[in-house]
Amino acid sequence: MVVNGVDIEVERKPIKNLHLAVYPPDGRVHVSAPQSYTDEQIKLFVLKKWIWLVQKRKETTSYIFQNEREYVSGEAHYYKGELYRLKVIRDNTYTFHVEIQGDYINVYVYERTTKENIANILWNWYKEQITPTIELYVAKWENILGVKVAEWTVQQMQSSWGKCHKDTGKIMFNLQLAKKPLNCIEYVVAHELTHLIEQNHTDKFRHILGTYLPGWQKIKEQLNEFPL
Template structure:
């Protein structure tokens, strides 16, 4: 069976397209971020696929809303025994209550939170969010420098933020880039993929054939990195 792939952006929603030797078009919305994937017959073109997505936009929006609701319900209680992901590795949380500054440490397979006794759950979540941001702030600069040189571009400013439906975002006018804080939970290869993805938007706004061609040139294994990013756990860390 012959297949080709591509991208579309439909009313702000990124859509992955796989063209196959099939009869009917299928649209799916997948966790954890509500990724939209279309399996389309080879006889259709991008405009026909775009129309099909627009016609199903209400359904797509509802499915993405359900996923976002499920993510909110999976908030961690920040107690000993929970599992949290750090750079693609699942680590058991251990909470140590003691006086002094709250901070995290990695101890073997554990993620240890040192925190004053009585610290509320929400405050513990804030400490974890800040720690994840710090992890990204340590990892991103080296990747930015590497790919600025490889692509002969300059990134004037980048920052981290929580995003519900995107791993990264690029403003082509200002060239500012935003990275989803959740990337600190993923394998480092995923972060590099997002860096290259967003920098490629400096050259091409949309996710069409030209964008795909540039990604193939810059980062040949980008599809496997993307799949790893979208298929591994996100906000639904599990109890062991």
């Protein structure tokens, strides 16, 4: 359904009330509606919430999607759910490394290093940090669900936290997860591994996930609302 030029996904389910949600990374709008509601009623509901919706889409896209950074000292960066300040320390040696010191992420770089280089150094560091964390969760959830992951990778992804190919057993995790709280990272691992049993987000999928990770819906909300 399209309202004021905005695509609205409508999903009818056995629920009592209408529910409107806006999701990253692109401000996708989703309405869950009771089965008896007509398109007209849903449209009216969306229009009533229009001001909220426009505001929410703006926030979602600016905080979560457009992850523009300058990579200068003082800038806020998240790591495993905690807020840190970046400290860029330049010298004339060609070595670089990253370390956490108190509330700071210190990045040691060559004095004329570009912003793009600092970004790369930092993303590589995030990848090194997040890989063992995901490894632990993958092993844990392989056990819980009785599945086997053929291969998994961590990489920059544009529009989802993870992707699972059931037939090949291959899973991709979004590198941006390194910024999220650990319970959110674990949720994504559990979610993707559940896809090895059930490809789609069916009732069966939700049932399996709900059995082993009760309250996953709340964690999913936390994940999507958490800033990058």
